[in-house]
């Protein structure tokens with residue numbers, strides 16, 4: 001085939017010969033094709049290649065790449081041109097500032113071409129314009145980043161509010177109105193924290209930033225924790241909950257907290273989307289190598305056309321519904337992603353509106369080995385002993401309110417508001433435990449931790465990193481900096497109590 005004789009296609013013969021047919025195909029192809037010689041001169045381009053510049057194929061033939069495309073656009077391809085002329089096949093994506101078209105994202109393959117003797121005579125180029133795809137990808141990434149930042153920023157102010165309200169409640173305001181007001185704040189802040197946490201989780205999962213902390217867990221324990229957590233909502237609506245578990249213990253390789261989150265989300269939905277005094281069932285049964293966890297309700301049901309979309313982000317079956325419980329339509333997205341990260345699947349069934357819903361989570365069972373006991377949560381809840389604690393956070397409200405809470409729990413507490421102050425305070429106060437924020441002015445948390453460790457060389461002191469992000473990277477860095485533990489802000493007083501109890505147990 002001689003390719004430098006670029007004739008517009010489809011005009012040569014009534015019955016096209018094979019070359020004309022091939023040319024037709026090349027011209028119709030949705031990709032851009034070009035063939036260049038070793039002098040970087042065009043020998044062939046298809047209609048598509050020329051057409052997008054508003055030119056004809058013959059306008060290219062004999063010109064160099066730089067002449068035809070403009071020097072700037074040529075520079076974007078130059079490294080790959082050099083590679084292919086060195087005999088290498090190259091696949092690449094590149095952003096090209098075309099003179100005539102503006103910036104475009106191109107996905108390209110360059111294939112060296114040799115003559116019969118094996119000498120390199122040029123290359124064949126196949127190009128696709130993927131600008132729309134790239135723009136979509138970018139806007140999707142930006143959305144994920146935006147959600148992550150939004151959730152992160154919303155999370156921080158919640159911490160001091162939560163602490164402050166717990167202080168109010170612990171001190172027991174004498175007036176019933178105040179009691180009532182603090183309960184309202186408490187409930188609403190809890191609700192907001194749940195939403196923001198879900199948002200943060202979903203965006204982290206989309207960006208591949210969540211790692212499961214898998215361990216061997218016993219299913220019944222996880223289900224019980226979820227039931228306990230959902231009980232307030234279930235009782236508020238006057239629902240009856242029936243739980244049926246398998247007679248034998250079932251072990252899973254799972255992240256306890258995340259699995260609990262999955263079941264809790266489904267139970268809370270069952271409670272939310274069921275009219276007053278309904279029935280909710282939670283069952284688990286073994287099916288070979290799988291365990292099936294079902295959450296069933298007698299609630300409003302799901303219309304058939306919604307069933308397939310119910311797990312998509314921001315999907316809500318009925319937006320007009322009076323939604324005093326609030327929600328963003330991301331709970332089920334989170335459920336699905338977490339279940340899939342555990343190697344399982346979640347499905348939804350409903351016979352239709354008014355007929356109740358059933359969600360089934362199918363998870364792989366861990367291979368059988370006996371004699372592994374689940375950790376007892378009773379032990380974990382052992383009372384915290386009195387300690388000397390240094391709280392460091394540049395958000396003064398966060399630091400002060402956490403300090404007051406820890407004092408209420410019987411500890412001796414000091415506060416510091418930047419990294420340098422933290423180092424000084426730890427030398428003067430000699431704490432048993434330091435709760436150290438990472439993003440600190442003057443000296444960041446990692447460096448402060450290193451200095452505190454140096455002061456304390458050989459002496460027992462527990463360093464806990466506090467950060468808003470909860471990312472694996474932070475975890476790794478905080479370990480390297482000498483932290484013993486890691487907590488995500490806002491610090492839940494319950495998890496702090498648990499940590500204190502664990503430290504106490506470890507001492508014994």
Ligand code: ADP
Pocket residue numbers: 269270273274297299300301302310315316317318326327328329330331332333356357
């Ligand atoms: P949210 O509850 O915040 O709206 P979810 O992702 O948890 O978000 O749920 C998405 C939608 O699925 C809900 O808005 C609701 O329309 C529907 N849905 C979820 N669970 C149930 C259920 N048990 N019964 C009926 N509808 C449900």
